[in-house]
Amino acid sequence: MATAREIRRRIKSIKNIRQITRALEAVSASKVRRAQDQVTSTRPYAAKARELLASVASLAGGEARHPLLTSRPQVNTIYILLISSDRGLAGAFNSNVARAAMEFAREKGKPVCYVTIGKKGRDYIYRRGGKLVADFSGLPPRPTLLDTTGATRALIDDFLTGKADEVYLAYTEFRSRAVQKPVVKRLLPLVASDLISTVTHTGPRPVYDFEPGPTEILDTLLPRLTELQVYQAVLESLASEHAARMSAMHNATESASDLITSYTLSYNKARQQGITSELLDISGGAEALAQIMKGK
Secondary structure (H helix, E strand, O other): OOOHHHHHHHHHHHHHHHHHHHHHHHHHHHHHHHHHHHHHHHHHHHHHHHHHHHHHHHHOOHHHOOHHHOOOOOOOOEEEEEEOOOOOOOOOHHHHHHHHHHHHHHHHOOOEEEEEEOHHHHHHHHHOOOEEEEEOOOOOOOOOHHHHHHHHHHHHHHHHOOOOOEEEEEEEEEOOOOOEEEEEEEEEOOOHHHHHHHOOOOOOOOOOOOOOOHHHHHHHHHHHHHHHHHHHHHHHHHHHHHHHHHHHHHHHHHHHHHHHHHHHHHHHHHHHHHHHHHHHHHHHHHHHHHHHHHHO
């Protein structure tokens, strides 16, 4: 059994750790509020952009008119953009989305190349022998659309040149502070029928007049919609990361408190045992002294 001094040292160490986890929980709680507001504010814009794109694509003839709307007859290579975090201490947040991406790749049964945003996902793929073609880690704490454009442009270029026949997004979808779900969604090609099926109308379908024409608009709109989808996925992942870290730090703080309670009980027992041993030594010494005095 550990001595009272050793147990006291452990209690002090755990209290220091609890202060750190409590501080990290508070920081994540403040960050997740901002990230959640940003996600919810951009979702309507992304939905409206898809609705407009669906209308333009249907007028332009859809898949037959633009390369980014054209499905390949044979899929030889798949790209997966894996979005994770640069930091840990977020529970199973990073491993869950990376595992979902690799399981999706195995189900596809095709050669898969990975493009990563986030050091944790990059390291996960590297350790498990995945083919990593590009990494765009190191995003700022509050990324803008410009910060994610480099990754999106690289994916579009590889798709248009034939290096990739399909491109998928693997990220963590933010549903609430308690629920975050890893998802894998197709990014390219943007199939017009899929876009139209995702748009819901409560009234008459809007009619637009496009100038100079639907085809010219698609040349500009499609890359920007792709950039918007990647940016939205990054925002979803960022909000999920802060929520997961807040939950993980809360659980760590609770566990530290339980450990402190347990060690305090052990410390009191060890201290009581030490006092009892000292009393027994004193009484034994007194008894031996009394016997010596009687002998004299």
